[in-house]
Amino acid sequence: MANKFHLGWFLNFSSPSWLGQFDGNNDESWIDGEFYVDIVKMMERGKFDFVMFEDSLMVSDVHGGSMATDLKYNMYAPKQDPLPLMAKLGEHTKHIGLIATASTSFYPPFITARMYATLDNLTHGRIGWNVVTSSEDRAAQNFGLDLHYEHDERYEMADEYEVVKGLWNSWDPGALVRDRDTGVFADHTKVHPIDHDGKYYKVRGPLNMMPGPQGQPTLCQAGGSPRGRAFAAKHANTIICSATGVAEMKAYRDDIRALMVETGRNPDDCKVLFVVSPVLDETDELAQAKAARRATMTPEGMDVSLAHLSALTNVDFTQFDMDAPVPEITTNGHRTTLEAFLRKGGEAGTATLRELASMPSLNAVPFVGTPATVAQQMQDAMEQVGGDGFLISGALSRQAVAEIVDGLVPELQRRGLAGTEYTHATLKENLLDF
Ligand SMILES: Cc1cc2nc3c(=O)[nH]c(=O)nc-3n(C[C@H](O)[C@H](O)[C@H](O)COP(=O)(O)O)c2cc1C
The missing domain is CATH 3.20.20.30 (Luciferase-like domain)
Known part of the structure; x- marks a missing residue:
């Protein structure tokens, strides 16, 4: 099975x-x-x-x-x-x-x-x-x-x-009492501040809801x-x-x-x-033909592909020569996306930017x-x-x-x-x- x-x-x-x-x-x-x-x-x-x-x-x-x-x-x-x-x-x-x-x-x-x-x-x-x-x-x-x-x-x-x-x-199980006899809605002994005081965040708590x-x-x-x-x-x-x-x-x-x-x-x-x-x-056969059509990159498609990369890496890809290999780039943005794009062309530094941009994403x-x-x-x-x-x-x-x-x-x-x-x-x- x-x-x-x-x-x-x-x-x-x-x-x-x-x-x-x-x-x-x-x-x-x-x-x-x-x-x-x-x-x-x-x-x-x-x-x-x-x-x-x-x-x-x-x-x-x-x-x-x-x-x-x-x-x-x-x-x-x-x-x-x-x-x-x-x-x-x-x-x-x-x-x-x-x-x-x-x-x-x-x-x-x-x-x-x-x-x-x-x-x-x-x-x-x-x-x-x-x-x-x-x-x-x-x-x-x-x-x-x-x-x-x-x-x-x-x-x-x-x-x-x-x-x-x-x-x-910060709310223990059972904190929401809703006891009609006593009129207690929530039990304060089961709701706790968290008093977090860290490097980046300071949060007292508790959450104001269950x-x-x-x-x-x-x-x-x-x-x-x-x-x-x-x-x-x-x-x-x-x-x-x-x-x-x-x-x-x-x-x-x-x-x-x-x-x-x-x-x-x-x-x-x-x-x-x-x-x-x-x-x-x-x-x-029809599906193969559809896939081939979708994989054909138009000039607009290339523009979109590079614009995505620019947005995610904070690097403007219009500054590079389309007919030369992409120079070494470091990014504080999406590193994995950049690596995947460069890898489409096989060994790094061989394919031109135009070739990479015209390949469908993997x-x-x-x-x-x-x-x-x-x-x-x-x-x-x-x-x-x-x-x-x-x-x-x-x-x-x-x-x-x-x-x-x-x-x-x-x-x-x-x-x-x-x-x-x-x-x-x-x-x-x-x-x-x-
Ligand atoms: C399927 C998928 C969906 C993602 N969705 C978002 C998203 O909505 N917003 C966002 O800022 N990043 C999104 N990312 C980026 C990831 O959060 C992550 O930053 C990226 O995979 C790179 O990994 P890294 O942060 O470890 O470098 C997504 C990534 C993948 C693969």
Whole structure:
């Protein structure tokens, strides 16, 4: 019997695809969240473990010193805050996990602890927090800094941000008495200040509300650097990873599992999901042709690819000669993204910037074919890697979601590779189910 794996979907609270022939009213229906209500309900029909909304906190003008590319292509802006959206999605769904991103570098821990505890109550234990440290100087400048904190120090701060766990634990079980006979609503002897006074944070506590059904929300992380991986292994219930090829996927997962053992955790308590963008169609040939079309890079596509890199690395890529190899670059931003981009060209320093920019971004595994073909490819990859699942990403439309939810997922379910029901009430329990 094949091992089941977990499924998540990578989303952001901005416009989905809007210029295609099957994109309907996508460009407006995302603004009040209705588009996301539609598709997250579809994903719940497909028994997805969770949706994960990424986030960033700036309009980027690193690329060419202008906001033009960012805004023209809706890259980083406009993007709305995913946290309030979770409350709306919670109202329209019953089982699927709802993960939203928030940055430890910029949000005060008390606000984060309270926001996620409230959302955990509103969603009956389905909320998750994608814990990020952010990478952009432009975001840092919206929070009183000139430049972002140094890469590894961001993770030192994030470790101390554990103060949120103290806040979630500041109410003992049973503190909410609601005793009609005595008229006591909450028992003050079961609610405790935390008096945290550390290097980066000073928080008295207690939290001014009881924690949600999960106690602490499901923690999601995506650390790629050694420091980031150590952080993820210490705290995360699920890790989302952008790796290329089964060997790299396996190495990443093995590393995380070893790091978890070092910190005294059971490695089965954290599920590693790999970013993939399956391309599906009625026949393998049609799917191959679709994948080839998508991989063909237009001049606009190259511009977007380089603008992403500029935004995430804080380095303006328009300053470099497109027809020469990329000079050595150091970044205090997304190091893993920069390395992955440079690696596309094989040995560092050989491919020109134009060649690199014209190559499609690398996928964990290029899943292409009919639902049956892709289901088999996914099974093979998971068997080689050892687990735990996939995070679907890529151009978003109702049509794209239907292909996965109504085409691929039933095929995975028939093969015993994907869940057919939600066994538990909370996201954390469902993740631990297999
Ligand atoms: C699937 C995925 C989703 C991510 N989502 C976000 C996000 O929403 N916001 C953000 O600032 N960083 C996000 N990141 C970046 C990671 O938090 C992390 O910074 C990155 O993987 C590089 O690792 P490092 O921080 O250890 O260098 C994401 C990364 C991956 C792979």
